[in-house]
Amino acid sequence: MSEKILLVEDEEKLARFVELELVYEGYQVKKAADGREGLALFEAERFDLILLDVMLPGIGGFEVLRRIRKTSSLPVIMLTARDAVMDKVAGLDGGADDYVTKPFAIEELLARIRTALRKQTATTSLQVGQLSIDPARRTAKYGETELDLTKREFDLLFALMESHGIVLTREVLLDRVWGYNYQGETNSPDVYIRFLRGKIDEAFGVKYIHTVRGVGYVLKEG
Ligand code: CA
Numbered sequence: 001m002s003e004k005i006l007l008v009e010d011e012e013k014l015a016r017f018v019e020l021e022l023v024y025e026g027y028q029v030k031k032a033a034d035g036r037e038g039l040a041l042f043e044a045e046r047f048d049l050i051l052l053d054v055m056l057p058g059i060g061g062f063e064v065l066r067r068i069r070k071t072s073s074l075p076v077i078m079l080t081a082r083d084a085v086m087d088k089v090a091g092l093d094g095g096a097d098d099y100v101t102k103p104f105a106i107e108e109l110l111a112r113i114r115t116a117l118r119k120q121t122a123t124t125s126l127q128v129g130q131l132s133i134d135p136a137r138r139t140a141k142y143g144e145t146e147l148d149l150t151k152r153e154f155d156l157l158f159a160l161m162e163s164h165g166i167v168l169t170r171e172v173l174l175d176r177v178w179g180y181n182y183q184g185e186t187n188s189p190d191v192y193i194r195f196l197r198g199k200i201d202e203a204f205g206v207k208y209i210h211t212v213r214g215v216g217y218v219l220k221e222g
Contacts (some may be wrong), residue, residue, distance in 0.1 A: 003048040003117060004028040008038035008064065009079065010056050014102075018051070021106045027113075035059030047074060049116055051109075052096075054080035060092055068097040073138060073151055075116035080103075095151055108215055119155065126161045129221035131200070131208060133161050142204050149199065152177065156192050157200075160209070160219035169216040193217055 005027050009015040012033070019029045030045065031040035035056045042050065050068065054061035065076055097116045100109055125134045132141040133154075140147040144198055149157065159168065159176045168176075173189040174209045197209050210218050 002026050002028050003013065004030070004046070005113070006030050006032065006041055006045075006047045006050045008032045008035065008050065008061070009053045010034055011053075017107070018109070021110070024111075025110060034080075035061070035064040042068055042072075049075045049077070049113060051077050051113075052080055054078055065094045065096055075119065076199065077109075077112055077116060119158075124191055126158075126164075128161055128164045128219060129208065130204075130206070131157075131161065133158055142200060145204075147199055150195075152192055153195055153199070156189070157196055157219075160196075160217065164219045167212045167216050167218045173216070189217070 005022055007018060007022070007029055007108070008017060009018065009031070010033050015031050015033070019031055022029045024146060030041055030047070032041050035058050038056075039059070040051075041047075052061050052064060056064070061078060061080075065078070068074065068076065073095075074091075075097045076095070077100060078096045079100055079102060081102045097119070098112045100112055124134060127133075130143045132139070135158060138154060140149055140154060147157075155177045156173065170186060170189045174186065177192075178188060193211075194208060201207055201209055207222060208219055210220060212218055
């Protein structure tokens with residue numbers, strides 16, 4: 001079964017080009033020319049991923065993203081002509097999975113799509129000590145207690161659990177969790193590691209998340 005992508009893009013030529021490439025790669029594609037149409041399609045049909053332009057007439061891309069995130073953790077890749085750090089921060093804080101700046105090489109966009117879909121379709125539950133994570137349902141538990149994690153915290157915990165016992169560098173975490181060539185704040189992993197520690201190690205009086213000074217982080221029991 002091929003994956004279905006919603007493409008919300010008002011530049012007709014670009015939209016048609018991307019659609020052709022995606023169809024050629026075997027994806028099903030539905031196009032929307034503005035935010036309102038995009039939201040209507042999102043509500044009416046089931047998609048596996050959304051490509052969302054930032055600069056849209058009417059309801060802008062960030063507002064569309066905000067409304068989608070109220071009900072869905074579907075992967076969203078933002079497209080923009082602007083390479084402003086502010087846009088990236090706004091998009092990622094708003095829950096976008098990735099960010100592609102126009103003009104982009106189609107191969108780059110396809111790679112980002114594959115990465116986002118792979119993250120989403122991971123279905124194997126993982127267990128490390130008392131910690132367990134269910135990527136299909138996007139839930140994580142310590143013992144029987146469900147953890148209240150943001151999307152980013154969940155993705156970070158998943159990456160750590162997937163490679164438990166292995167030290168992950170900041171760069172690897174940025175790549176796996178943030179999923180794009182991060183230009184801005186490279187201390188994001190440190191910030192989110194702190195959040196996770198608060199919700200796991202500190203909350204339960206245990207030590208799972210270890211710092212390897214000068215290298216990165218590793219998740220292991222004790
Ligand atoms: Ca546009």
